[in-house]
Amino acid sequence: DSGVTQTPKHLITATGQRVTLRCSPRSGDLSVYWYQQSLDQGLQFLIQYYNGEERAKGNILERFSAQQFPDLHSELNLSSLELGDSALYFCASSPFGTVNEQYFGPGTRLTVT
């Protein structure tokens, strides 16, 4: 168990809908990263937050947004969902002062029908 929690574990929704995925980092970790993992694309970095502020953006679509709250939990919002958004979404956190150690949560499996 990495200490990173993600909810929900599974989510099934229809095209055009909006969903929110939640992540709680390990105790004391200030950085949160979001990733999308699909069979054909592998693990794709979406966005990173550090202590409430956005630090880096990867291949995140405009329909997706994220934020990190004062208690350091983070939410990833996915809107106008398309079939191609079906994937595993992982959150990871890292300790202060390190950028190479990332601890991943168990993921949220999103199915868009």
Add this chain to the structure above:
Amino acid sequence: QKEVEQDPGPLSVPEGAIVSLNCTYSNSAFQYFMWYRQYSRKGPELLMYTYSSGNKEDGRFTAQVDKSSKYISLFIRDSQPSDSATYLCAMKAGTYKYIFGTGTRLKVLA
């Protein structure tokens, strides 16, 4: 061309074999190189990371980086059925952006 290439496998080996997993990359700016293990239906777990070229050993695992060839390897000695998983290489460009390989599925047969 993808920035990081990794053979998807599956790679099947008998228990006790030495396993070699590899990634190639195209961006010479990568300086940090990581290996993750991912069991089915679980999140990736960091195994090792190395900085620049050279070798790093941790128990049965050895990570090797050859920056001149843009090639990294993970060796697993005395492989066990519990090593059966997908292995992902990852590289860091800049301070925060991570690039992952698509992963190699490994099966260690008892």
